[in-house]
Structure formats: structure tokens, C-alpha cells
Amino acid sequence: MKIYAIKASAQSAFKDYKQAMGAPPQSINALAAAAPDWACVKTLDETSQAPANLHEPADLVIICMSTPDALRGYELAAAFRQRGIPVIFGGLHPSFMSEEALQHGDAVICGEAEQLLPAVLQDFRNHRLQRIYRNEAPVSIQRMRPYPQALIDLNAYGGLNSVMVSRGCKFKCEFCTVHKFFPTFHYRPVGEIVDEIKASGGQYFELHADNLIADRDYAMELFAALKPLNIYWLAEATLNIAEYPDILEAAAESGLFYLLIGLETPSQTALDAAGKKFIRINRAKENIARLHEYKIAVDSAMIFGFDQHNEDIFEESLDFVADIQLDHCDSVILTPFPGTDLFSRYQREGRILTRDWSKYDCNHAVFQPAQMTPAQLEQGAEWFAREYNSLGRTLKRYWRRQNNLGWQWQSLTGQ
Ligand code: SF4
Known part of the structure; x- marks a missing residue:
């Protein structure tokens, strides 16, 4: 299964600030680290790399975003869904505005994604994708995999x-x-x-x-x-x-x-x-x-x-x-x-x-x-x-x- 994990980023002062801070983002790299071996993840950080490739071959797209980038995230989601590729949202804005995000995508992961991701991808593989995924128990990073x-x-x-x-x-x-x-x-x-x-x-x-x-x-x-x-x-x-x-x-x-x-x-x-x-x-x-x-x-x-x-x-x-x-x-x-x-x-x-x-x-x-x-x-x-x-x-x-x-x-x- 090919997954395209994007950190969405709109052109803004917020992007300039984040770019100047300059470190690889946690969101998409945490997802890539947590993905099961049967999932092949490609990541793209729009803040410091390039705009997402709307023609990227993928079975599933996961878009992570903060509030200033929400509209950019929704724009990306529309482009991929037009190609028939389902979109899952994660990150700060979709976690707090999950009903809004669901109007633009197929599912939302609320909160920390590591422990939820294997079940989300399994559901997707079994054509049982749910709308909202949340952590029911406190998340532990005691044994997290290093970022790839x-x-x-x-x-x-x-x-x-x-x-x-x-x-x-x-x-x-x-x-x-x-x-x-x-x-x-x-x-x-x-x-x-x-x-x-x-x-x-x-x-x-x-x-x-x-x-x-x-x-x-x-x-x-x-x-x-x-x-x-x-x-x-x-x-x-x-x-x-x-x-x-x-x-x-x-x-x-x-x-x-x-x-x-x-x-x-x-x-x-x-x-x-x-x-x-x-x-x-x-x-x-x-x-x-x-x-x-x-x-x-x-x-x-x-x-x-x-x-x-x-x-x-x-x-x-x-x-x-x-x-x-x-x-x-x-x-x-x-x-x-x-x-x-x-x-x-x-x-x-x-x-x-x-x-x-x-x-x-x-x-x-x-x-x-x-x-x-x-x-x-x-x-x-x-x-x-x-x-x-x-x-x-x-x-x-x-x-x-x-x-x-x-x-x-x-x-x-x-x-
Ligand atoms: S809650 Fe913690 S991380 Fe947030 S501004 Fe206050 S000290 Fe900083």
C-alpha cells in the first residue's frame, strides 16, 4: 500500500517563521515511523521542501496541518479526492476541528497518531475506514520507532x-x-x-x-x-x-x-x-x-x-x-x-x-x-x-x- 504523507503549508508569515526554525516536522515523520511494514510511506513537507505533487501515485493520502494551513490542506485533499484517492487528516487543526475536516476528507486522526495508525491502515485495507479515530488511553512514547x-x-x-x-x-x-x-x-x-x-x-x-x-x-x-x-x-x-x-x-x-x-x-x-x-x-x-x-x-x-x-x-x-x-x-x-x-x-x-x-x-x-x-x-x-x-x-x-x-x-x- 502506497501512502503519501504531506505536511500542508500555505504561503504565509507562519510558513516563513516555521521554515526559519528549520527542523524536520514531527507529524509526518512520526506517521512514517509508526506505519506497519506492509505500508510504503513517502513524506513531503511543504514548509521546507516543495509543494505536494498532486500526481503522486498513492493508494491513500494523509494530510497533517496546523490552523494557518487548513485551507491549503483542504485544497490538497480536493485534488487527491478528485483522482479517487481517499484522504485522512491529522495534526493540530483537524484534531480540534474534526467535524470541519470531515467535510473535506474521509477520516480524521485526532491527537497523537502513532498508536492509532496501524489500526487505521488496517481498517482502510479492509474497506472499513471509520470517520474519526481517537486515543482511548494515554499514549506512550516509551518504545517509539526512530524517525526513518x-x-x-x-x-x-x-x-x-x-x-x-x-x-x-x-x-x-x-x-x-x-x-x-x-x-x-x-x-x-x-x-x-x-x-x-x-x-x-x-x-x-x-x-x-x-x-x-x-x-x-x-x-x-x-x-x-x-x-x-x-x-x-x-x-x-x-x-x-x-x-x-x-x-x-x-x-x-x-x-x-x-x-x-x-x-x-x-x-x-x-x-x-x-x-x-x-x-x-x-x-x-x-x-x-x-x-x-x-x-x-x-x-x-x-x-x-x-x-x-x-x-x-x-x-x-x-x-x-x-x-x-x-x-x-x-x-x-x-x-x-x-x-x-x-x-x-x-x-x-x-x-x-x-x-x-x-x-x-x-x-x-x-x-x-x-x-x-x-x-x-x-x-x-x-x-x-x-x-x-x-x-x-x-x-x-x-x-x-x-x-x-x-x-x-x-x-x-x-x-
Ligand atoms: S503550556 Fe507549556 S508549551 Fe505551552 S506556552 Fe505554556 S509553557 Fe510553553
Whole structure:
């Protein structure tokens, strides 16, 4: 059986952001790893590779997508179904909007797909495909198969490998889909991660986790096991890593060179209201300085549009990112993705302005802000991006990064 697994991606600011992040996607690679031996899977990542081949010979197409890519996913589904090829949807958007997705496809896999996929494909083979598949029990990644390296074209990701470490997060931020999509926090045995890294032969890795330091003992065990491998790795974690000198040192010694943190905004009241009380803005500058001591680059977006934000937030954020010496920052408009508590609240409050999912790309105001007009929010976020990327500020950042990160920044990121 030939399966074409596509990560759909529309042309948008969201795509640009994801492409810049640059690691192989989890969704389609997890599917390829979980497929039974009698299924032959071909993967295609529209974010970093090329548009899907609508003439690809396939018995079944599986399309994974996030909300900004939903319309592109439906467009692809229509093209394949016109050829008589059934389409199954998976990923974030179809999991939370399964009834909508079913209007465009033959079935939906809701949530993590690994444990469901063999039964889904068996049903398809037996002409008994059901409409919706859900995990009835908590999913385990204790014995997951490694992603099939032969299917992953690392050139499309600048040589960056991705290895699954953990899924889920113990926090419950209002705007986040992670704790909704992964109902439990679960992680892989360290030995399996090490084996996969060794087998890949690579040197640069994304250690895929929603919060790498969520379990302190596990993180320490992982970093100790990575240290002899002489690799470089980047990951997502909270800035609180800098509050624990032993974890930070172990992470740095095992190859951490780039950390993505969710600092989001200089407004502590906005963070508190969004469920991110654990971030202390007044500690950010000191914490980032500690990361720089280990030559670790720090990246965080600034999100605009929280109820606590008025028009002053754009300039305040620009001063803030310069003051705390953040190494990279993107301008993002708060987006109430379906499935989040934020989406539910805005819906209750009558503040959702559009269900045109192509606008849910973090570049459009799709809800009514509390203290601005939607146009002011969009113009402010655009102003921030323009100012942040102005020649003067870019040069200043370049010299500051040279000072804070030295050779490591240049040789590992090419910037
Ligand atoms: S800490 Fe990050 S991953 Fe966890 S719920 Fe909050 S935003 Fe999501």
C-alpha cells in the first residue's frame, strides 16, 4: 500500500517563521515511523521542501496541518479526492476541528497518531475506514520507532536533525495548544534518544520537546548521556533553566547552543493572566546573561494583543528586547488557535472576528483586542518588526552577539 504523507503549508508569515526554525516536522515523520511494514510511506513537507505533487501515485493520502494551513490542506485533499484517492487528516487543526475536516476528507486522526495508525491502515485495507479515530488511553512514547532517516532530506533543514525527546507540558497557558493536544507529559527513555542520535551520524540536532526541562531528573540524565556524543543541539525550554546552575551547566556541556524560550511580552500582568506566572520578567535580563556566559543564544518572539496591552506595548517591547539582550526576536500577533482556552474565551465574549483560517498566521488580528483596534494591533506589530530589523538595530545586535556569543554563533548559525 502506497501512502503519501504531506505536511500542508500555505504561503504565509507562519510558513516563513516555521521554515526559519528549520527542523524536520514531527507529524509526518512520526506517521512514517509508526506505519506497519506492509505500508510504503513517502513524506513531503511543504514548509521546507516543495509543494505536494498532486500526481503522486498513492493508494491513500494523509494530510497533517496546523490552523494557518487548513485551507491549503483542504485544497490538497480536493485534488487527491478528485483522482479517487481517499484522504485522512491529522495534526493540530483537524484534531480540534474534526467535524470541519470531515467535510473535506474521509477520516480524521485526532491527537497523537502513532498508536492509532496501524489500526487505521488496517481498517482502510479492509474497506472499513471509520470517520474519526481517537486515543482511548494515554499514549506512550516509551518504545517509539526512530524517525526513518532515509525519508528525511536534511538539506532542506540546513543539516539540522530532529529527535523526539518528550511531548506535553505541565503548564497550561491560555493561548497554547500543547497541553490540549498532549493531555499528559510523557518522554522517551534516554537510551533510545542516544541510540537514535548515534545512528544518525549527524552533529546538529533539535531535541524536540515542548519544555525540555519540565522534569529536572530526566533532564539531568539526558544531558549526562549526551555529553560524550560531542553534538550541538537546540531546544525549547523555559528561561527558568538559568535559575538552576547545575541544569544549565550540564545542558551547555552536552552541546546546547540555541534556546527557544517563551518570554512573550514585557508585561508581567499579561503573562500572569495568560497562565505564565512562572516567568518573572524582572529576572529575564540576568537569566539571559547567564545563558550568554555559556555562549548559548536566546530566541523568543514578542506577542502583541494581550488584553493588558495598549498601544504603548510596541515601543516598550522594542526597548525590552534590546535591554535584555535577546539574540533573536520575531513579531507575533496573539492568535486564538482553535482548541485553546483563548479561542473558547474569545468565542464566549463574541471577540472572534473571522474564521478565515488563512488569517490565523500570527500576522493578522483575528480577534477584537481589548485596548486597541485590530488595525492598530496589526500596524503596531508591523512597526515593531520594521524597527527591530532596521539597519541600525541589526548592526548593534550583530556586534552585541559577537561580544556575547563569539565564534559559536557565527559558525553554528551562519549569521
Ligand atoms: S509553557 Fe510553553 S508549551 Fe507549556 S503550556 Fe505554556 S506556552 Fe505551552
